[in-house]
Amino acid sequence: MKTVMFIGYGSMARKVHEMLPKNVKLSTVLASPRSANHLTIEMGESINVITSVDDLLEVPDIAIEMAGQDGLKEHGIKILERNIPLGIVSVGAFTDEKFAISLHDAAKRHGVKIHILAGAVAGIDGINAASLAGLSKVIYQGRKSPSSWKGSYADKLIDYDSLKKATVFFTGTAREAATLFPANSNVAATIALAGVGLDETQVELIADPTLSHNIHHIIAEGIFGKLEISITGLPLAENPKTSSLAAFSALRLCHQIDQALQI
Numbered sequence: 040m041k042t043v044m045f046i047g048y049g050s051m052a053r054k055v056h057e058m059l060p061k062n063v064k065l066s067t068v069l070a071s072p073r074s075a076n077h078l079t080i081e082m083g084e085s086i087n088v089i090t091s092v093d094d095l096l097e098v099p100d101i102a103i104e105m106a107g108q109d110g111l112k113e114h115g116i117k118i119l120e121r122n123i124p125l126g127i128v129s130v131g132a133f134t135d136e137k138f139a140i141s142l143h144d145a146a147k148r149h150g151v152k153i154h155i156l157a158g159a160v161a162g163i164d165g166i167n168a169a170s171l172a173g174l175s176k177v178i179y180q181g182r183k184s185p186s187s188w189k190g191s192y193a194d195k196l197i198d199y200d201s202l203k204k205a206t207v208f209f210t211g212t213a214r215e216a217a218t219l220f221p222a223n224s225n226v227a228a229t230i231a232l233a234g235v236g237l238d239e240t241q242v243e244l245i246a247d248p249t250l251s252h253n254i255h256h257i258i259a260e261g262i263f264g265k266l267e268i269s270i271t272g273l274p275l276a277e278n279p280k281t282s283s284l285a286a287f288s289a290l291r292l293c294h295q296i297d298q299a300l301q302i
């Protein structure tokens with residue numbers, strides 16, 4: 040039996056837990072102090088709920104962060120320092136250069152891997168391979184319903200009540216998008232890290248009142264040719280900001296723990 044630890048136990052983590060393969064057990068949840076008490080009761084005795092890596096009782100085979108950019112910043116380095124490989128979805132934390140360097144250094148020092156998960160998008164492998172020969176342009180467009188943007192910085196930019204048609208409310212770099220929209224634009228950072236970087240990746244964000252899905256559109260051009268990918272993703276029922284594919288990308292890592300053949 041392999042063991043996994045979750046950092047954060049919100050909408051995404053709950054979906055991954057529900058679908059864990061039979062040979063992988065959730066051994067530990069690293070929760071926020073706000074949620075630790077109720078999660079201790081909910082999880083029962085077989086899963087340890089802790090609020091600090093220092094309290095870890097059993098070292099898991101892998102840890103997966105699903106706690107937001109601040110959660111990753113709080114716990115990521117300590118996880119690596121315990122020699123635990125780390126899967127990451129809150130990739131926008133890499134916009135903080137100092138943190139990104141420290142995280143990378145900790146992984147190298149301790150000989151463990153950081154897995155940047157593809158999250159809600161696809162084609163990260165192709166973009167990364169293409170970047171080795173040279174990319175001239177990478178554009179990411181994120182299109183979601185107004186309810187998926189509510190509660191974010193978009194509140195300052197959109198008058199939701201008067202929104203009748205798809206409206207572009209942000210254009211900028213992946214660095215700006217992932218910083219301003221930490222719960223909505225981690226994919227912009229992932230695409231950027233795979234491709235031309237946080238400052239060269241162009242991002243457009245759209246609120247569309249006709250949508251109930253999250254649409255991610257990626258265009259990349261370079262020496263390899265041109266790639267265009269569009270994903271119409273169903274959001275998680277509990278969190279319209281998060282596409283279900285993001286949870287399945289974390290689930291994929293749980294399946295990979297024990298697989299000799301990796302695809």
Ligand SMILES: NC(=O)C1=CN([C@@H]2O[C@H](COP(=O)(O)OP(=O)(O)OC[C@H]3O[C@@H](n4cnc5c(N)ncnc54)[C@H](OP(=O)(O)O)[C@@H]3O)[C@@H](O)[C@H]2O)C=CC1
Binds near residue numbers: 050052
């Ligand atoms: N790469 C990608 O494609 C995507 C990435 N994401 C990232 O994944 C994250 C999780 O998504 P989702 O589950 O939908 O979000 P939720 O808001 O539903 O869950 C986040 C969970 O993390 C917990 N948390 C917050 N801070 C900490 C901390 N310091 N330590 C431990 N736990 C903490 C929260 O606890 P509490 O409720 O007590 O605050 C909550 O349970 C998002 O915040 C986003 O950063 C999301 C979608 C796609």
Ligand SMILES: O=C([O-])CC(=O)C(=O)O
Binds near residue numbers: 159222281283
């Ligand atoms: O799940 C999504 O649609 C994308 C997302 O929220 C993010 O990148 O943070």
